[in-house]
Amino acid sequence: MDPRTIGVLGGGQLGRMLVEAASRLNIDVVILDKPSDAPAKQIQATKSHIDGDFKDPDRIRELAQKSDILTIEIEHVNADILEILSRENVVIHPSPLTIRLIQDKYVQKTHLSKNHIPVVDFLEVLSRQELMDAASKFGYPFMLKSKTLAYDGRGNYVVRSADDIEEALKSLGNYEKPLYAERWAPFVKELAVMVVRRANGEVKSYPVVETVHRENICHLVIAPAQINGLVLASAKDMAERAIRTLEGAGVFGVEMFLMSDGSIYVNEIAPRPHNSGHYTIEACETSQYENHLRSILDIPLGSTELKVSAAAMINILGKSGDFEECLRPCTKALATPGATIHLYGKKECRKGRKMGHITTVADSIYQLFERIGPIIKVIDEDDSSIPRTTIQPLVGIIMGSDSDLPTMKTCAEMLESFDVPFELSIVSAHRTPLRMVEYAKNAHKRGIKVIVAGAGGAAHLPGMVAALTPLPVIGVPVKGKTLDGVDSLYSIVQMPRGVPVATVAINNSMNAGLLAVRQLGAFIPSYLEKMEQFMEEQENEVLAKVGRLEEVERVFTICGIGTDVLDLKNGFNITASSKFISS
C-alpha cells in the first residue's frame, strides 16, 4: 500500500499488533529491541530487525538508516537522539518534543493545565518542605509520584497519613528522581479515549471506554463506557482537545477520571497505541494499530466507530512463573462466543507481565457481561470488577406525574424480567416543558433506544416527546377519573402526519414494556429469544387453564350442574393465577 519502511522503537505486544496491521497493508516494518525473538519480530520474517536497546543512540541511528519513518511503541526511549535525528530531517512520529513532554509527567500536567485541559491539582516536590506544603494543601490521602519512568503503578505512592511520608520518599528514591504531589481524585470511574492524529492535523477519536485497574495495572476495558452519553461526548471532546495541543502524528491514549458530579480530569497521555485500545481490533471499523500506521504515513484515517454493540478486553497477566496457570482464562475464552484470544509469544512468564489479552464482543451490554463473567471468574474468584460498573439504560420510561406510577410500574417490571436496562423518571409536558425538551432532545445521545411515555387526560407527553426525538416513542394512555381513558387514548394516538406515537391500550403499560422488548429484539438476538420464550410460556399457561377448565366441565356434567350458575372466579380463580393474561 505504501513503499515506505517504518522503523519501530520497541518490539513488545504493541509493536507486534502494529506489525500485524502493517502486514495486511504490505507495509514493511523494522523493529529495534534487545531480544532477537521479541514479540513484534516473531511475525515479520522479511526484514532484518535490529537486536539492541531502544535507548542506544547508535542502534536508533541504525534503525533510522533502515527506515523512512520512525515511530515508537513505548515512550521510555532516548528522546535526545530522536531530537538530533529530527533535526537531520528524519521523519519521526509522534514528534520527539511530544515524547519528551510526555516522559515527564509533571511537564505533561503543566502543559495540559496551561492549555485549559482540566487536570487534578498538582505541585512540584523538590524538598521536604514542599512535600509538607503539598500535604497541607491537598490533605490526606494524596499521591506522591515520580515525574519520569512511571507506568503500571511503578513510581506512584499513596500517602494516607503523615506516617507514610518516610516510606513514600524511600520507595520513590528520596528525591533522586524528581517528584511531584497530586490531590487525591475520588473518581467514580476511570475512562480512556484513543485519539488518532494524522500528520496533516486531522483528529479522530475512538469511543470512550471505561477501564478497571487492579494493583495499578489495566485489568478490564469496557466499550462503550457505561456512562451518560452526554458525559461520553464531553470526554471525547476533551481528549481530542488535549491531543490537538501536541505535535506529531500517531495514536494517543488519553486516560481520564470521571468524578461523581460528572466532571472529568485528564490523568495522563500515552503517545502510542495503548492497552485500552486493544479492543479496537475486533470491535471497531479500523483498529488503533492500523490507524497509527495510516496517521504516520499521512494517508486517510480509517473509521473509528464501533461495529459491534459492546466489547470488553481482559488482560492476561502473569500470576507467577507458571505459563499454564495464566492460560486458564484463555481456555474459558475458547468456549465463549464472541471471545478472541491474543497471546504475545512471550517465552518467560512473570508476575504482572502482560502475556496476552482476550477481547469479547456482544450484541448488548447485558450479553457482554454474561459472556465475560465466567472468564473473569477464572482469573480471580472474588473478583469485584464487574459489579463496579453500572449499565446504561436502553429504555427510558417517563410519565407526567407520580400519580401515573401505579400504572407505569408494570412496564418497568416487564423490562426487568427481560433483563432490559431502563431508567424511570417524571417528565411533564405541562409542568416541566423545558425538562421535557431537554430529555427528548438528548435521549438518543445518551444511548436510549426506545422511550415509553405514559400520560392521562390531555395526554400531551408522548406526542410532544415524539416531536422532539428521532427515537420511537411508545404511548400509554392512562385512565383518569372521567371519560374512561378515551380522552388520553385519542390525545396520544391521533397524532398528525409526520410525528408517530406507538400507542398501546388504555392503562396497559405491560404491553408498552413488551413492545419495547420486541423493538430491541429485532436487533438484539438475545432479546428476540427471550420474547419467543415468553410467548411460549404465555401459550402454555393458557393451555394449562384450558385443561383445567375441561376437567371442571367434565365434573359439572357428571354432577348435572349447569356451568351458568357456577362462580368460576371464586372456584378456580383463573384470572388471578395468570400473571400475564387478562383482557
Add this chain to the structure above:
Amino acid sequence: MDPRTIGVLGGGQLGRMLVEAASRLNIDVVILDKPSDAPAKQIQATKSHIDGDFKDPDRIRELAQKSDILTIEIEHVNADILEILSRENVVIHPSPLTIRLIQDKYVQKTHLSKNHIPVVDFLEVLSRQELMDAASKFGYPFMLKSKTLAYDGRGNYVVRSADDIEEALKSLGNYEKPLYAERWAPFVKELAVMVVRRANGEVKSYPVVETVHRENICHLVIAPAQINGLVLASAKDMAERAIRTLEGAGVFGVEMFLMSDGSIYVNEIAPRPHNSGHYTIEACETSQYENHLRSILDIPLGSTELKVSAAAMINILGKSGDFEECLRPCTKALATPGATIHLYGKKECRKGRKMGHITTVADSIYQLFERIGPIIKVIDEDDSSIPRTTIQPLVGIIMGSDSDLPTMKTCAEMLESFDVPFELSIVSAHRTPLRMVEYAKNAHKRGIKVIVAGAGGAAHLPGMVAALTPLPVIGVPVKGKTLDGVDSLYSIVQMPRGVPVATVAINNSMNAGLLAVRQLGAFIPSYLEKMEQFMEEQENEVLAKVGRLEEVERVFTICGIGTDVLDLKNGFNITASSKFISS
C-alpha cells in the same frame, strides 16, 4: 494455547491468513511451498519453513517430521503420500480420503448424489459417443468439465451448440484428462457456506453468503445472502449435511446454486478455508481461519455468528503486470468507512492473480452498498455485479384487503423515501388465516425487523399477527364507511395484556412508516441520521409557512382587510404545499 506444531501444505494467501490466526494463539506453523518468500512464510519468523513442492513426497515427509498435525491450504496436493503417512499414524486434516475425493469432481458429485445431496445432473464422458449422449440428454448449452485440477474456471467449458464440441474437447485435452458433462444450471444466484467440522464430529456453519463470479473467478461476496431467510436456513442445512458425509476435521467451503424456484444444488466443495469466507475475519465472531485451527486441534470451536449487520468482500485481482493499477481500489478503500484491506505480499502481479481483498462491514445492507459501490466502480466502470443482487426487506407491510391499499401505500412511499427495503402483501386474518399464521411465524426468520399491518372494521390482522410473531407490529386503523374508523382503532389498540400492537392514528399509514424508520434508526445509525434530517426539514417547512403567513398578515394590516374574511386555503394553499404536515 497449544504446544503442537501445524504443518501446512501450501503457503499462499489462505496459508498466510491461517498463520495470522495461529500467531494470535501462539500456535507454531511450518509452511511447505516452493517460494522462500511465499505469503504465509513472510509473517512467521520463528520457524524454519520448507522450500519445496507440496506435491513432492520427500518434502511432505519432511514437513510431517517437523509437525504434529498436517493440513492443507490447497487441495491439489499429493494425496498418495498423505494416505501413506496417514497409515503411519501421522495426523492429517482433512482426511487424505476426503482430499482425494474432492480432487476428482466427478467422484465428488457421485459421492454427494449417493448421499442425497442435490446436485445438477451429470454424466461421465469417456468417449465421443458418451459426449453426444450427454448433449442429447442435457440439451444445449451444457457444461463439459475436467474431473481433476479444475479451479477458478480452468477445466470448464460451456458447450453452447454442437459446433462447440471440437473446441471444447481440444481445450480440455481431448480425453487425456478424464471428463464429465453437467446439465446447464440457470441459477439466479450463487451461494456459499463455510462449514467447520471438529475432529470430534461437531459441525457448525457460517452464514450463507452470495458470491458473484466474473470470468469464473470470485469477484464479490455479500454476507448475509440477500435471499429469503427460509431459503437461507435450508442452504445452511444442506451444506452441513454435505460436510457430515466427509471424513476429517477442518473448514470446508460449500458452493451452491440457487434456482428461480428456490431449490438449491451443491456445486462443489473446497476442503479448506475458502475465498468466500475471507469476510469472516472482520464480520464474524471467530474467523474461518481460527476455526480451521481449532477444528484440527480438536479444541472448542468458536462462534460462527455475524457480529455486524452486513459485510462484503471484494477480491483484488491482478489486471496486468502493473501492481499500481490493482492497488487503485485499495486507495478508494482507505477512504471508505468500514473497509479493511488485506494484501498478500505477492511480489509478482499477473492477470487474474489474487493479490489481496477488501472486506467492508456496515450497519445495514443499504449502507453496505453505499460503501462498496465506489470501490467496485474503480475496478470496473461498467460493473454490473451490484444490480444483480436484490435486497431483502427489513419491513413487511401487510393489509387485509386491496381496498386498504390506497391508505397503506403512503407507508410504502415513506419507507422508500428513507431507502428502507420493504415488502408489501395482502394477508387477511379472516379470509386467509393460514397464510397469516405462516407469514407471522416466519417473518423474523426471513430477516424482517418490523411488521406494519393495516386493517379496517373488526380489524383483527395487527393483533393476530402480533400474537404470532416476536417482532414489533405497527397497526394502522383503516377508516371504513361507518363508525368513522373508531371500530378499527379500538380493535387494534385495545389488545389484551401480553400482546402489544403499536397503534397509530386512524388512516395515518405515513406515521406507521415513520415509526418503522425510527425503530430501525435506534440501531442503524444511518436511518437515525435520516430521521433527524427529516424532522429538521419538516420544521423548516412549517417555519417557512409561518414566514409566509406573517407576510400575509402584514399585507392585510396595510390594506385594512380583516383576516377573518380571507380564504387562506385558496389564497395560499398551505396544506397542499406540504408533503408532510396536516392534522
